[in-house]
Amino acid sequence: MGWLSESLNSSIGKKFVMAVTGICLILFLIVHLAGNLTLFAGAEAFNAYVHTLEPFKPIIRVIEVILALVFVFHIVNGVRLWIANRQARPERYAVNAASKNSSYFSRTMLSTGSIVFIFLILHLSSFWATFNFQGHPETGEFEFFEIVVYFFSMPWYAVFYIIAMVLLGFHLNHGFQSAFQTFGWNNSKYFPVIEKIGQIYSVVMAVGFGSMPVYFLFFYGGN
Amino acid sequence: MADTTLKLKLKIWRQPGPKAAGSFVDYDVEVSPDASILEMIDELNNSLEQEGKEPIVFESDCREGICGTCGLVINGQPHGPVPKIATCQLHMRQFNDGDTVYIEPYRAKAFPVMKDLTVDRSGFDKIMYAGGFVSVNTGGVPDANAIPIPKEVAARSMDAAECIGCGACVAACKNASAMLFTSAKVTQFAVLPQGQPERYERVQKMVAVMDELGFGACTNTYACEAECPKGISVKNIAQMNRDFFVSKLSGSKQEA
Numbered sequence: 001m002g003w004l005s006e007s008l009n010s011s012i013g014k015k016f017v018m019a020v021t022g023i024c025l026i027l028f029l030i031v032h033l034a035g036n037l038t039l040f041a042g043a044e045a046f047n048a049y050v051h052t053l054e055p056f057k058p059i060i061r062v063i064e065v066i067l068a069l070v071f072v073f074h075i076v077n078g079v080r081l082w083i084a085n086r087q088a089r090p091e092r093y094a095v096n097a098a099s100k101n102s103s104y105f106s107r108t109m110l111s112t113g114s115i116v117f118i119f120l121i122l123h124l125s126s127f128w129a130t131f132n133f134q135g136h137p138e139t140g141e142f143e144f145f146e147i148v149v150y151f152f153s154m155p156w157y158a159v160f161y162i163i164a165m166v167l168l169g170f171h172l173n174h175g176f177q178s179a180f181q182t183f184g185w186n187n188s189k190y191f192p193v194i195e196k197i198g199q200i201y202s203v204v205m206a207v208g209f210g211s212m213p214v215y216f217l218f219f220y221g222g223n
Numbered sequence: 224m225a226d227t228t229l230k231l232k233l234k235i236w237r238q239p240g241p242k243a244a245g246s247f248v249d250y251d252v253e254v255s256p257d258a259s260i261l262e263m264i265d266e267l268n269n270s271l272e273q274e275g276k277e278p279i280v281f282e283s284d285c286r287e288g289i290c291g292t293c294g295l296v297i298n299g300q301p302h303g304p305v306p307k308i309a310t311c312q313l314h315m316r317q318f319n320d321g322d323t324v325y326i327e328p329y330r331a332k333a334f335p336v337m338k339d340l341t342v343d344r345s346g347f348d349k350i351m352y353a354g355g356f357v358s359v360n361t362g363g364v365p366d367a368n369a370i371p372i373p374k375e376v377a378a379r380s381m382d383a384a385e386c387i388g389c390g391a392c393v394a395a396c397k398n399a400s401a402m403l404f405t406s407a408k409v410t411q412f413a414v415l416p417q418g419q420p421e422r423y424e425r426v427q428k429m430v431a432v433m434d435e436l437g438f439g440a441c442t443n444t445y446a447c448e449a450e451c452p453k454g455i456s457v458k459n460i461a462q463m464n465r466d467f468f469v470s471k472l473s474g475s476k477q478e479a
Contacts, residue, residue, distance in 0.1 A: 097299025184465025
């Protein structure tokens, strides 16, 4: 398998790893958002949704391991790529005119990705840990909707979520079309459509996930 | 001739040699708006020589935007602020009286500065030696139109072949990646029948040399396309990526 690691460590190979893992994460987000939108239908709908997943737990555990590996590859490879690319220009320009020839989103992938990574750690240590193992931080009960209310009623927590989701949107906006370009699927017929779909997708994800902390922080006054 | 001249403050990178430390030196010039930026440096060099100082070293050849020899980074942009032109075609009327203009060499690990504004771009030659050609056996001259090629295919090849190898893509890329150059040289043959026999061997060999030379990897910011004096499309990079995957995934033992 020497040819495989050699190919994946080449400049184009590293791009390929970013694109494949990126597409996996893009697909994951769709499923994740679709399920979580039941939050807006109230406590019963959301708790029912979480309970439907219960019998599939063994499969979900396997998927989680795969997902974790995908995240690790995406992050490690992205950081490696960033370091190698920094080394390709040891001396910087006196004048930085990057805004004249490239988009803001495309130049900030490491920064937006890093903040989303911090978000991911926070997200796993709060929601994932409580939903799966610990239960409600105060009562220890597995009342899923109440757990969501608990976390999102903390203003710093909700505000960080909102910021992270906007930056996730930035990250996805570049990443989506970038993956297709990397696979070589760029022609004048389809690519403008792919770019449009990517823009719509990133807005839907940012607004969809971002609306949850907004809703619980400002509009959910029932508790 | 315009009756007014522009007063500009130039900040030009001076570096005595490849290993020496460089720095910006200020020059106040008065220049005709009709002069090209290279003519402005010519005039400045004349006056420097008269003062017994060493002139500024820079490269140029045809001075009509075809050869790709000139290449300066002007206010942070390779070939200056006007799209789709080479440095020699940039005229001083693009600037305003009193402007400060930074003139720097290309900056990339694979393009080391030789002196002042001159960089060593022989890395591009090495990429070309690796596969930027079609091998033809000697013999009679083949008939010009013996192989039918659709107009659209010929146009794609010619669009890629428009690359003049100036290196502005490397200079513009935040990663100092040479993928636009390499992909143009891969694609000009990859789409033509004459390029098929060596198609997959070529892409592997050229990419391997490109990586070896210390150019960065593409992150699809498309700054290269925006700064390219010939408007070479990033679709060529997509073509190169595709050919690279196909060549690596194929069962053939042929390795670069």
